Amino acid sequence: MSVHSHAAPEPVGGKLFNTATFILGILVAVMFAILIVRFIFGLGAVTNLNDGYPWGIWVVVDVVIGSAFACGGFSVAMLVYIFNKGQYHPLVRPALLASLFGYTLAGVGVLFDLGRWWNFWHILWPTYANPNSVMFEVALCISAYIIVMWIEFSPVFMEKWGMKVQKQKLEKVLFFFIALGTLLPMMHQSSLGTLLVVMGPQVNPLWQTPIVPLLYLLSAITIGYGIVLFESCVTAAAYRRQIEMHLLQPMAKVMLGVLAVFVALRAGDLIVRGALGHAFAPSLEAFFFWLEIGCFLMPFLLIGSQGARRNPAMLFLAGCSIMMGGILMRINGFLIGYDTGLGVDHGWNYFPSIAEMLVTIGMFAIEILAYIIITRRFPVLPREEAQAAH
Amino acid sequence: MALEKTSRRNFLKGVLAASGAVAASVAPQQACARDTLQRPPEGLGLLYDATLCVGCQACVAACKQANDNPAEFNAMDKLWDTPLDTSGHTFNLIKMYRNGTMEQKDSELNGFSFMKTSCMHCADPSCVSACPVTAMFKDPVTGVVGYDADACIGCRYCVAACPFGIPKYQYDSPTGKIGKCELCRHRHDEGHYSACAEVCPTGATLFGRTEDLLAEAKRRLALKPGDWATMPRGRLPAQNETPEQAAKWKGLLDQSYEAQVGNYLQHVYGEKEYGGTQVLKLSAVNFEKVGMPNLPPKSSAATSETIQHSLYGGLIMPIAVLAGLTWVAKRNVVADDKAALSLSPSPASGGGAQKAGGKS
């Protein structure tokens, strides 16, 4: 490979206070205001959660989807270190950074949703923990992964603060953390899907399957690549940098490969279980099912050909489309396809309240804000040869 | 060229390691299969007979009292406890099925029927399997599914998991708990059995050992509809119960009376559903129509735990995969260092990064 792809990371620099960061700051402040109400008056005061929908967007979007979106670090690291595709190296740090924040916030976000949050530590305490519980496994792996990611990312801080000795020591054992950092997301991304299994027939057969862990794992990997395409394009546009086309192009091909396996499994599973009939019922579930499938198939249309993959706009759209598919698959399984079937009269309904949505938006705002601050001040993005971004 | 070859070989190794990991994570090993759990032999429960129920809601009021639950108002005048469904503050409710003119009790067409809604005390409870902190637990002897608020983190996974929609969270409080029927286990030590069975005037709700209740249910199904038969009330004594055993429970020993046999469906709900439940039900109207879901004999807890144990049993698979990944990553990270690709900048470009870092 040529040398240009291995440019060392360096801070982007530039002002931290601008319109974008100001708006993000306001969104974060709004979120905190709502959370104060939530903690004083209870979940019912701000959310539309009810006895038929005990989980809303704070669980499904902030945690289940948020952590899947944070799979860029895992997907790229796997490509670089496990499949030894060193040329993708410049993508590792930015992707890892986004993952770091995605997961850390998902971990913190869980606290907002816990009805008895002061007991949260029980989940990691041996006398309370229930190893049969899927949620226990998810919590354990996510907590461990957050720590592992901070370790994986710590060379960045060590570089900035000139901690050469510590950095060298860490690098000697980094391979182990990289391996662990590949295993843990595999475990909990699949288990996030397994959460559905115990809900049994309450989940529509379009999303209730014993291979749900494998489907969630594969889709998390594709979302990981999708989010890297998305982030690379957005970062390039926002910081007026060049898009790393020579990297994104072949990576998009890898992404399509994983996506093809995923789609084949998804379809095969529905046929084998005889669940496909539900997709043709005149129902909201069927509509959202096709929307989801459409989003997963779209990338093949968009960037199926070599020529189309040279077009950054197409790569960007394909990334968005995969992300949409991942969002829909999770919302469909946990909310739209979930029904206790026991509600009074017309059953239970759930649509998030404004306050709930503002908290979710606030969480994403924190993430973007932190990404901006860190990339401007710490060596994360590959050095730009041509021009500086200020 | 040499480097190229090595990297290709490593790539293949990576593919092997990863596909091995995925394949291993998919194939559920037979050894790890977790069978559906069965009722403990001394398990306690209730038998609810919809054809005997007169819908008086005495059990609803008694349940509120026994559990110190507040009234819930849904009517214009706030005089009566009028919950629309079970909730974090209502653990037991008699619901009504209505059809057409509602002339005939226990008739699916132009009729009505009652159905009790409260915890089924499943043999293999989804709520217990779901709960990450063992706040939902099943007593190994009595089989009663209890709840411990001091352990609970309020994640509401049990609420989402229960196929009967039983555990419910108290959203109206900043320190809300999960509310659910615990078969009045807090009253057992004082010799009181389930309040709902204690007060039931017709014996529609009967307390006892589930095995005895099941035999009683089958006895009723074998009777001729319309005939008069003896129906027990309150507590059903265990088969061959000794006086000492009987003395454990307060209340009259024999409260039985003569009642007309209902037009039962030949189905004891709870005998086999999800491996069986300790609360059993009889009805003349289709169970799904009166709000009892159609469940297979295999519990979803068994399916879920089989997947989990196949993947993580004894941590064998994660450790094996981790070993593989570590081995591959070690080779590749070293190769990276040589090619100046590692997380750290190469010595040559490292200075640049330092300088740039200092600039900001």
Ligand code: SF4
């Ligand atoms: S009915 Fe629901 S709450 Fe009761 S034991 Fe079964 S799963 Fe648990």
Ligand code: SF4
């Ligand atoms: S809400 Fe409480 S009882 Fe229910 S699953 Fe969560 S921790 Fe367990």
Ligand code: SF4
């Ligand atoms: S057993 Fe007790 S808690 Fe359960 S429904 Fe009956 S009265 Fe209520």
